[in-house]
Amino acid sequence: MQVCVLNGSPKGEKSITLQYVRFLELAYPAHTFVTCHISKKIAVIEKNREEWDFVCNVIRDADLVLWATPVYVQHVPSQYKRFIELLFERDAGALFAGKYAASISTSVHFFDQKVHEYLQGISEDLGMNWAGSFSAGMNDLMEEKSQLQLAAFGDDILSASCKRRPVLQVYPPVPRMTRSYVPGSLTGPVDTEGKRVLILHDASEDSSLGKMVRQMEGAFSGEVTTCNLDKIGMKGGCLGCVQCAFENQCMYTDGFSSFWKEQVEPADIIVFAGTIRDRYISARWKEFFDRSFFLGHIPRYTGKQVILLLEGPLAQVPGLRENLSSQFSGSNLVEIVTDEPEDSGLIDALIGSAAERAVQYAVAGVSRPPMFPSVAGRIVLRDAVWGDLRPIFRADHRYFKSHGLYDFPQYQYRKRISRFFFSLFTSLPPVQKRMKPAMKDHMIQGFARVFSESRVLKRLSGNKAV
Numbered sequence: 001m002q003v004c005v006l007n008g009s010p011k012g013e014k015s016i017t018l019q020y021v022r023f024l025e026l027a028y029p030a031h032t033f034v035t036c037h038i039s040k041k042i043a044v045i046e047k048n049r050e051e052w053d054f055v056c057n058v059i060r061d062a063d064l065v066l067w068a069t070p071v072y073v074q075h076v077p078s079q080y081k082r083f084i085e086l087l088f089e090r091d092a093g094a095l096f097a098g099k100y101a102a103s104i105s106t107s108v109h110f111f112d113q114k115v116h117e118y119l120q121g122i123s124e125d126l127g128m129n130w131a132g133s134f135s136a137g138m139n140d141l142m143e144e145k146s147q148l149q150l151a152a153f154g155d156d157i158l159s160a161s162c163k164r165r166p167v168l169q170v171y172p173p174v175p176r177m178t179r180s181y182v183p184g185s186l187t188g189p190v191d192t193e194g195k196r197v198l199i200l201h202d203a204s205e206d207s208s209l210g211k212m213v214r215q216m217e218g219a220f221s222g223e224v225t226t227c228n229l230d231k232i233g234m235k236g237g238c239l240g241c242v243q244c245a246f247e248n249q250c251m252y253t254d255g256f257s258s259f260w261k262e263q264v265e266p267a268d269i270i271v272f273a274g275t276i277r278d279r280y281i282s283a284r285w286k287e288f289f290d291r292s293f294f295l296g297h298i299p300r301y302t303g304k305q306v307i308l309l310l311e312g313p314l315a316q317v318p319g320l321r322e323n324l325s326s327q328f329s330g331s332n333l334v335e336i337v338t339d340e341p342e343d344s345g346l347i348d349a350l351i352g353s354a355a356e357r358a359v360q361y362a363v364a365g366v367s368r369p370p371m372f373p374s375v376a377g378r379i380v381l382r383d384a385v386w387g388d389l390r391p392i393f394r395a396d397h398r399y400f401k402s403h404g405l406y407d408f409p410q411y412q413y414r415k416r417i418s419r420f421f422f423s424l425f426t427s428l429p430p431v432q433k434r435m436k437p438a439m440k441d442h443m444i445q446g447f448a449r450v451f452s453e454s455r456v457l458k459r460l461s462g463n464k465a466v
């Protein structure tokens with residue numbers, strides 16, 4: 001059987017993920033693996049017809065397509081995303097239809113599931129049968145347990161393809177949206193009260209998104225800077241070289257880092273305006289996210305208010321809302337406004353309301369508590385930076401240390417001592433006997449003090465007893 005490996009790592013042969021594929025190749029010598037270095041060669045694949053045809057021929061000759069990619073900023077690398085866009089732009093679905101597909105990734109398990117969901121959705125859009133996915137930690141292959149797991153995965157996907165195992169399509173096709181947003185009048189621009197607003201977009205002038213961007217600009221009456229991603233100096237996607245890890249210095253000298261320092265960092269409110277293409281926003285946006293990795297694992301948007309403006313069927317793309325919502329670490333997501341409503345007046349109202357609340361929250365310094373993806377993600381990154389990544393990601397380590405982000409339990413000595421004695425106490429059967437019937441009361445008894453002593457409550461209730 002012939003396996004076409006579509007390598008998503010911009011590092012080409014030096015990809016960690018590709019070492020896992022190499023393991024499969026050695027484990028199953030009866031099968032032929034042909035690798036195309038998609039991300040590394042994306043510029044030529046896009047521009048040069050021969051290179052494009054070469055990749056198409058490898059896909060055509062294959063029985064099984066293996067998407068092999070690192071996880072970059074909660075998704076596939078921008079170059080790989082561009083390749084997937086090209087597949088649809090150039091109508092290449094027929095090359096894939098009816099074949100089996102599988103995905104393999106390496107990462108530190110930070111939103112790795114999003115990559116596999118995406119690649120499965122894309123494979124199904126291309127008419128393929130999904131054979132399975134494998135998400136490895138970067139160095140898992142050093143362990144025999146992982147080698148056995150990987151070998152079993154190889155066996156499973158090869159036999160799925162060989163025996164044409166029946167599969168169920170999981171992701172329904174994404175419907176095309178044909179309606180167009182027609183901007184009306186807004187109720188009046190909101191005074192930014194000295195807060196800096198930055199609108200970043202990938203819109204063309206007369207697209208729905210272009211119109212939403214202009215409407216959003218008009219919704220503020222103070223300082224607003226609007227930038228198209230084509231004009232912020234990005235000359236290419238992240239190369240994964242990780243040279244930035246020591247001092248947060250990107251090896252590119254194309255102006256992106258200075259754009260970040262001059263525009264993104266000082267902004268209080270950022271509007272991210274993007275177009276949904278296939279099952280994610282555009283490769284251009286992905287390039288922006290990947291290039292921001294020069295800041296390593298440091299939360300990039302702390303204290304900022306964020307609005308997302310999206311053109312496209314967000315509600316029809318499973319998992320996209322969740323992925324984008326957790327993208328802007330440290331920020332407060334005010335609203336996601338899309339052009340999905342048929343009533344353009346509603347879109348106008350949503351834009352106006354989002355602008356108003358963004359200013360209100362920025363002035364008050366408001367943010368909502370994070371939910372599971374952000375909470376869990378922060379812990380994954382904290383442990384990774386403190387652990388294996390620390391010798392290389394020096395800048396992250398310094399930041400995490402100085403900002404108290406290493407909030408492991410072992411530093412909370414008073415709490416640990418009190419927990420120890422409390423645990424001893426609750427291990428006594430007579431204590432348990434008394435506690436059990438009153439569990440519900442115990443769990444809320446601490447709040448009584450909040451109601452009687454909270455300064456916030458006193459301020460809000462005009463200092464009257466609450």
Ligand SMILES: Cc1cc2nc3c(=O)[nH]c(=O)nc-3n(C[C@H](O)[C@H](O)[C@H](O)COP(=O)(O)O)c2cc1C
Nearest residue numbers: 009015016017070071072073074106107108109110
């Ligand atoms: C720009 C960049 C972004 C990354 N983003 C993530 C991420 O969001 N989640 C994660 O688990 N790992 C992330 N990583 C770690 C890579 O997934 C990991 O190092 C992977 O093994 C690299 O594989 P490769 O050598 O095949 O490119 C990122 C690495 C880079 C360079």
